[in-house]
Amino acid sequence: MPTYIYEAIDASGATVTGTLNAADERAALTAVRELGLHPMSARPGAERAAGDGVDTDRKRRGRKVGLADLTLFTRQLANLVRGGLPMMATLDALVENTENARLHAVLADVRDKVAGGQSVHEAMADHPREFSNLYLSLVEAGEASGDLAAVLERLAGFLEQDLERRAQIRAALAYPILLLSVGTLIVFALVTFLIPRFAVMFSDYGRALPFLTRVVLGVADFMGSYWWVVVLGLAALFGLFRLWHGTPQGRLAWDRSRLRWPVLGRLFERAATARLARTLGTLLRGGVNILDALAMLEGVVDNAYLAEGLRSIRAGVREGESLGRETRASGRFPGLLSQMMLVGEQTGDVEGALSTVADAFDVEVSNSLKGLVALLEPSIILVMGSVVGVVIYAILIPIFQMNQVAG
Structure with missing residues (x-):
């Protein structure tokens, strides 16, 4: 069995660490409890970093609380x-054991306010940058139901899945981004350094240069003399786009159009729906009221067009309509979502139905992303190779002609 390194609190409140063998993380945490300790975390021994062993005076770092920090804390x-x-x-x-400096300060303030008589969610509410409305609502529901541990378990699982999904996307896009960056640098080096040297040599050519060579030299000369115009033009276009996107009408139009893009539109829709379904299921299972949960989803989907649909769904549910029928009537979400909602309403397990939808769409998004990346990598290589090939060919044509004349 694999070895796990655990971090726990003993009866005196001191932090202790150790190792044990267990089948998985849950079994490791159970084994730590059997030792009479309160486990904080357990991770495979291979993940142990140099300098492990808790030191309460260790240097704290980080000025921002990221998703990874919040997930670990939860x-x-x-x-x-x-x-x-x-x-x-x-x-x-x-x-004592939080390394992120910002989170350490936030938790110290939360601790002091809880000691002063506030509830945990009330103390956390004073830090909206670190704890979202979704987070606060689940903690409040857990405290009200008396089952905070179970709610925190679901919240931690939700954050861990979100963190894992983002990591998968970053890993999938890392190599294509590297290819595109390297290819762009190569083209920039050719246009900036190589082509101008040949332009000097071709000035004594004595005859008209081939059309392709003139085009390449013209582009290089323009970029060398007026690159700042290109940069300013792109910056101006980006600024205008940001201004337009900052308006409610612009944001709505842009988000609607994103869902209609070829290939990527379906990917955006499925990813947003998976996040919506998983978040709604987590909120409902945590005891949050359906109307409050729908209101929170508007900020979760990060799409004004879908958020507008959620507002109409919420209005219908407030009037006593079915969640599934209102979702279908909005016409803004995949049919599987409304269908599973209706099934969940009939069986009394909307949360389970939403979890099923989220899992299905997560798998679809993951597979689609892998296929897209597999297609993107050779496409980038082909395009960059073609650009470099055209530039080199345009330079070699007059050189061959000069050699023939000299021969």
């Missing part, structure tokens, strides 16, 4: 609460 909070550690002791332990 998982540790869920583990400690589920282990039965009192909330003040839990917050003390998390403050």
